[in-house]
Amino acid sequence: MTTTPPLVLIRDLSKSYRRGDQIIPVLDNLSLDIPAGEFLALMGPSGSGKSTLLNLIAGIDSADSGRLEVGGIDIRPLSERELARWRAGHIGFIFQFYNLIPVLTAFENVELPLLLTDLPRQQRRDHVELVLGLVGLADRSDHYPGQLSGGQQQRVAIARALVADPSIIVADEPTGDLDRHSAEEVLELLEKLVHDFGKTVIMVTHDPRAADKAHVVRQLEKGVLM
Amino acid sequence: MFILKLILRNVFRHRLRSLLTVVGVAIAILAFGMLRTLTGLWEEGMKHASPIRLVTRNATSLIFPLPIAYLERIRQLPGVTRVAHGVWFGGIYIDEKNFFASYAVEPRNYLALYPEMVVPPPQRDAFFRERKGCMVGASLANRFGWKLGDPIVLRGTIYPGDWEFILQAIYRGKDKTVDERGFIFHWDYFNEKLRMTAPEQADQTGFFMVGVSRPEVAATVSETIDRSFKNSLAETITETEETFHLNFLAMTEAILIVIEIVSYVVIAIIMVVAANTMAMTARERTAEYATLKTIGFGPGHIAGIICGESIAIALLGGAIGIVLTFPAAQMIETALSDYFPFFSVTPKTLIYEALASLGIGVAAAVLPTWRGATIRIAEGLRRVG
Numbered sequence A: 001m002t003t004t005p006p007l008v009l010i011r012d013l014s015k016s017y018r019r020g021d022q023i024i025p026v027l028d029n030l031s032l033d034i035p036a037g038e039f040l041a042l043m044g045p046s047g048s049g050k051s052t053l054l055n056l057i058a059g060i061d062s063a064d065s066g067r068l069e070v071g072g073i074d075i076r077p078l079s080e081r082e083l084a085r086w087r088a089g090h091i092g093f094i095f096q097f098y099n100l101i102p103v104l105t106a107f108e109n110v111e112l113p114l115l116l117t118d119l120p121r122q123q124r125r126d127h128v129e130l131v132l133g134l135v136g137l138a139d140r141s142d143h144y145p146g147q148l149s150g151g152q153q154q155r156v157a158i159a160r161a162l163v164a165d166p167s168i169i170v171a172d173e174p175t176g177d178l179d180r181h182s183a184e185e186v187l188e189l190l191e192k193l194v195h196d197f198g199k200t201v202i203m204v205t206h207d208p209r210a211a212d213k214a215h216v217v218r219q220l221e222k223g224v225l226m
Numbered sequence B: 001m002f003i004l005k006l007i008l009r010n011v012f013r014h015r016l017r018s019l020l021t022v023v024g025v026a027i028a029i030l031a032f033g034m035l036r037t038l039t040g041l042w043e044e045g046m047k048h049a050s051p052i053r054l055v056t057r058n059a060t061s062l063i064f065p066l067p068i069a070y071l072e073r074i075r076q077l078p079g080v081t082r083v084a085h086g087v088w089f090g091g092i093y094i095d096e097k098n099f100f101a102s103y104a105v106e107p108r109n110y111l112a113l114y115p116e117m118v119v120p121p122p123q124r125d126a127f128f129r130e131r132k133g134c135m136v137g138a139s140l141a142n143r144f145g146w147k148l149g150d151p152i153v154l155r156g157t158i159y160p161g162d163w164e165f166i167l168q169a170i171y172r173g174k175d176k177t178v179d180e181r182g183f184i185f186h187w188d189y190f191n192e193k194l195r196m197t198a199p200e201q202a203d204q205t206g207f208f209m210v211g212v213s214r215p216e217v218a219a220t221v222s223e224t225i226d227r228s229f230k231n232s233l234a235e236t237i238t239e240t241e242e243t244f245h246l247n248f249l250a251m252t253e254a255i256l257i258v259i260e261i262v263s264y265v266v267i268a269i270i271m272v273v274a275a276n277t278m279a280m281t282a283r284e285r286t287a288e289y290a291t292l293k294t295i296g297f298g299p300g301h302i303a304g305i306i307c308g309e310s311i312a313i314a315l316l317g318g319a320i321g322i323v324l325t326f327p328a329a330q331m332i333e334t335a336l337s338d339y340f341p342f343f344s345v346t347p348k349t350l351i352y353e354a355l356a357s358l359g360i361g362v363a364a365a366v367l368p369t370w371r372g373a374t375i376r377i378a379e380g381l382r383r384v385g
């Protein structure tokens, strides 16, 4: 019997920040496997290194030492430019404060990742409309973020994370700024991504209700997984 | 395409801030254009200095006279086609503030040497015939409402007393760069009067205007002239008209250099102001730039967005400034016609204005563009919460 390798493989990963001449250790020899199709919640007190770990997995920050493979690719040696291209193809991002571009409509925000592909205009349009429909905002595509509620904005952000069909969705406190009802909608969407579309979702959260939806909950404390 | 769309929408994001920057750039470009036009006028005037006209003056100083007897000697030198002469008269019309350039000249050769002064032949002949006749520029005649045949009395400042003239001719410039505020009259009349009132000042002139056959002989001729009067009572300096003007206007030139510097300072100031505004704008949007980078956009995209916005604002302001240059120049020309014979904007000034606005846009963008393009994503994202 052969075991399929995990989608994300982390071994002895360390990361510290430098503040002046002071070195702040954040992650300390951390090891973790995330199989494909998992819905993982990372919990832990503020400052424990959850965002840092997420950023490392997503290739927007670099570790000091250790092994980090995503989809069989060792991403640590990749250059900035290679990482950018890799992220565009493999990772979808969801942020606590949605991070939509205020001067672009919902449609244009969702279309952003596709602008980096060779897809012709019509196909981009089809993709965008498909994912906006999926998050229930087909009728809001011409609205600007300022004209949408927080929950709607986060759903636009989910559509944006989804549109280029990445295998991994990373979400840093996606419900942190939402009321209970909107948070519920967002979590249901994330669940759907895992169940219906086979995505792997890695979510940082403080919210126990959010963690309940996940398959696996891991606690991070002072840079060490419990 | 997308970058352009984003740039345009960003320009209109902080309407008031963008508007103020645009207005600031417009005013700076307008001021720059006006100052450049002013210095350009002088260069333009220089162009009129003829390369086949020399000016001979007293070697000691411009204010010392030369014997009129030199006239014949200069006329006979090889390469000389024509000689006129004249004296700075410095008369005042009624009041001190009514000051203008006035010269006593030998009119026939003078007008022949200065074809850029255009006079209707009947007026010219009347002026030649009338001993007390004078000829003035159209702008000067306008200013004082003088008509042909009017008697005009000037009070002498260097040569005391009231001097009576009769207006016989009004000249116009061949083109608008020719000064139309001159006042000339017969040296013969001037000299006769001096013979009676101040004989020691008679039979002298201020300078000789010497026409030469070709520009190439100008240097040789001026040397020959000066050599012939070496060791005589009044030694001479002969220069091309251009050099003469340059020396005469040395002081003016210094002022013009200062004006030119000020024109650049104006641009530098608006550059600093625009750079500060752009830096503020870019700082506020750090998280957006980080988000775009997260999605996979590169430093080049971010640089294009920031730099493009800065240049768009500067060019918009520049365009407004350039358009306003025309009515502003028109207003100056009307309001200050006594001082500037014309005040018109040259294509060169317009090009300078356009380049200056582009420069403002680029300079303002340098720092924020560099920061935006190089910001590390993880740090940029932290700027939200």
Ligand SMILES: Nc1ncnc2c1ncn2[C@@H]1O[C@H](COP(=O)(O)OP(=O)(O)O)[C@@H](O)[C@H]1O
Pocket (backbone or CB within 6 Å): A017, A018, A019, A024, A026, A044, A045, A046, A047, A048, A049, A050, A051, A052, A053, B378, B379
């Ligand atoms: N760019 C940085 N420079 C310096 N210190 C940082 C930086 N990013 C994070 N840190 C520090 O690393 C620690 C972990 O941060 P983070 O991963 O954001 O924690 P969490 O998301 O669990 O709240 C904190 O002490 C934080 O101050």
Ligand SMILES: [Mg+2]
Pocket (backbone or CB within 6 Å): A050, A051, A052, A172
């Ligand atoms: Mg965090």
